[in-house]
Amino acid sequence: MKEMSGRLIAVLESGGTKMVAALASSPSDILVRERIPTTSPKETMAHLVRFFLRAATAHGRPDALAVGTFGPADLDRGSAGYGYITSTPKEGWSQTDLLGPLRKVLGDIPAVFETDVNAALFGESIWGATKGLKNAAYFTVGTGIGGGLMIDGDLVHGSGHPEMGHMRVSRHPDDNFRGTCSFHRDCLEGMASGPAVEERWGIPAAELPRDHPAWEMEAWYLAQACVNVLMIAPPERIVLGGGVMHQEQLFPMVREKLAGLLNGYLQLPDLENLVGPPELGDDAGLLGCVALGQKLIQA
Ligand code: ADP
Numbered sequence: 001m002k003e004m005s006g007r008l009i010a011v012l013e014s015g016g017t018k019m020v021a022a023l024a025s026s027p028s029d030i031l032v033r034e035r036i037p038t039t040s041p042k043e044t045m046a047h048l049v050r051f052f053l054r055a056a057t058a059h060g061r062p063d064a065l066a067v068g069t070f071g072p073a074d075l076d077r078g079s080a081g082y083g084y085i086t087s088t089p090k091e092g093w094s095q096t097d098l099l100g101p102l103r104k105v106l107g108d109i110p111a112v113f114e115t116d117v118n119a120a121l122f123g124e125s126i127w128g129a130t131k132g133l134k135n136a137a138y139f140t141v142g143t144g145i146g147g148g149l150m151i152d153g154d155l156v157h158g159s160g161h162p163e164m165g166h167m168r169v170s171r172h173p174d175d176n177f178r179g180t181c182s183f184h185r186d187c188l189e190g191m192a193s194g195p196a197v198e199e200r201w202g203i204p205a206a207e208l209p210r211d212h213p214a215w216e217m218e219a220w221y222l223a224q225a226c227v228n229v230l231m232i233a234p235p236e237r238i239v240l241g242g243g244v245m246h247q248e249q250l251f252p253m254v255r256e257k258l259a260g261l262l263n264g265y266l267q268l269p270d271l272e273n274l275v276g277p278p279e280l281g282d283d284a285g286l287l288g289c290v291a292l293g294q295k296l297i298q299a
């Protein structure tokens with residue numbers, strides 16, 4: 001990994017089940033990190049504030065703050081709600097100011113506020129699976145499904161941020177499952193997240209055998225996600241990560257179904273190269289925040 005140490009960055013990967021907070025100067029120089037369960041906003045924010053206060057006292061005030069969060073979140077610097085989690089279904093977290101209390105405790109340092117998946121994609125683009133590529137997509141297939149997108153070297157926000165986990169997908173012909181998404185039922189997340197697999201088959205996804213028909217169905221949905229993003233913002237690589245993608249047999253299955261869906265329409269890209277796993281593993285989000293913080297300091 002490329003080193004760029006010296007300047008301290010306060011980083012927060014904010015997830016629906018856990019927060020990972022750290023003080024780091026580079027991926028290989030993480031001075032202190034802590035995993036904090038995501039409970040109520042009040043309790044969690046107090047925990048985070050205490051962590052950053054202690055960290056700054058021990059190691060010095062950081063030069064930048066970088067947050068990658070679950071959403072939906074307000075990433076628009078010009079908006080009154082910048083730095084807030086907005087309309088999340090996560091209980092108690094709607095309209096929660098995530099960035100404000102951290103900036104307050106760390107002083108008025110430059111800050112960047114991103115989605116967790118865009119942050120992870122950015123990390124992959126500096127040190128991982130999409131290194132050097134300017135057009136890439138990243139899906140995490142776990143408790144939910146999230147997607148990050150980079151076009152021409154920039155992370156995409158649009159008028160908010162992409163919500164690719166909730167794209168429409170066509171049903172597998174043998175699938176009668178109604179879907180788990182509380183908003184849309186049978187969107188991508190509703191059909192292909194870890195909890196969807198578990199509810200459909202009555203067995204936790206991690207316990208289904210490798211040759212179970214669940215995986216052919218899962219690949220059907222994930223291939224649609226790939227083809228859709230390929231048609232909208234042609235990435236040079238699509239990274240598929242998250243707990244469900246620990247089922248490595250899914251990769252060749254997704255590639256095969258993707259080829260079928262394209263049906264010769266596009267000159268077939270090298271699918272082996274196009275669709276693959278992340279390289280930064282579980283640390284992609286946190287390291288992505290380190291990279292975003294470094295970029296901010298350099299700017
Ligand atoms: P989170 O989305 O909460 O950040 P993960 O990405 O680990 O965390 O996703 C958790 C989901 O992934 C759970 O629904 C779980 O069933 C599923 N999962 C975890 N490990 C595996 C595995 N080895 N095979 C299939 N599914 C898995």
Ligand code: ZN
Nearest residue numbers: 166181184187
């Ligand atoms: Zn949905």
